Amino acid sequence: MIGEIAAAASRIDVAMHLARGAKTVADALGDAEMKFKIADIYSALSDAKAAIAGAEVGLAAKDKEIDRLKQQFQRMESDTVELAPYRFRKSVTDGQPAGRPFCPRCLEVDGYLILTERAKRSGPSVFCPQCKTNYNGLPNYGSDG
């Protein structure tokens, strides 16, 4: 898709070059009406070129997000385990849940694996460093609090 966009941008450049050539001819002929029409064509091509550039940027951002989601999905499959309703890191020794759960809100709403953190040095409450949601009574498998 990026290749097709680059090809379209290249064809627009060619059309802009041709419009400049036509304007030079119109200038030489002293044809004011033709010069205005060519200026309109050039302006429309310039707008199209800007729109194509915007689409290319948007497409690159989508490709980046797709890559992130693929990595996230891979990580979800290989490195985490669900113990409903929470998802945890998977212990490398026994494949069981390890430590605190990932933030359920961030996972459900945004699709991000954000590990919850202890709100205080001791106590059962944890929070999400990303969305700042506080949780009480979440399970914890392990000694890291």
Ligand SMILES: [Zn+2]
């Ligand atoms: Zn969160």
